[in-house]
Amino acid sequence: MFFSSQMEGDIFGNGSQLGVDGKVVQIFQKSFVQVQNILDQNRLLITEINQNQESKLHVNLTRNVGLIRELNNNVKRVVDLYGHLSNSFSKSMDASSETESGGTTRSDGKNRVRSG
Template identity: 75%
Template sequence: MEGDTFSGLGNGSSQLDGKVMQSFQKSFVQVQNILDQNRLLINEINQNHESKIPDNLSRNVGLIRELNNNIRRVVDLYSDLSTSFTKSMDASSEGDSSGVAFKSDGKAGHKRHRPGS
């Protein structure tokens, strides 16, 4: 995935700014860390549930709240990524009226135009 840095987007000569790519990578690392933490939380929640010990079941309330907050953080990170990506694509394709976009593998593909956009 590291070699797939969207280097041929837009008209083929423009590249996404390195800072944008670093921001994307940072966000994806944050998401992965949160998802790893969620896996641990879910395992602990399941163990507590299976134990049927009242203190463990009570602890699950807090663990589930933490899990829900983590999920909200992931959604926010993906939303921010989507917005950043859209802005980057708009900036990289300004002046490109050829209707051809370059995929991350360097191969050309035709842009799809949605009605009303």
């Protein structure tokens, strides 16, 4: 598997160091597996595109148009997944720092301390 528990430990420490709970780790794990699957598919697409290009047969070159379009869409999906991961990570870090500080962060970026 692309995202092993060893990597998980390296990136997230013991899971509580950065305030990242098991659910967040599962989200990251699932997303990284999706990314790896898309990248594996892209490798196959690139191999086929190269073979079609080398053959110089009209039918294969025509097929490359669709393959390149699929490759481009896959790259967009990877970018979207990484964007989602980045947002999820930011939110989990914001939640973690909010929990540690005992306050909330206002929209202007300044902390508000809860009374009580």
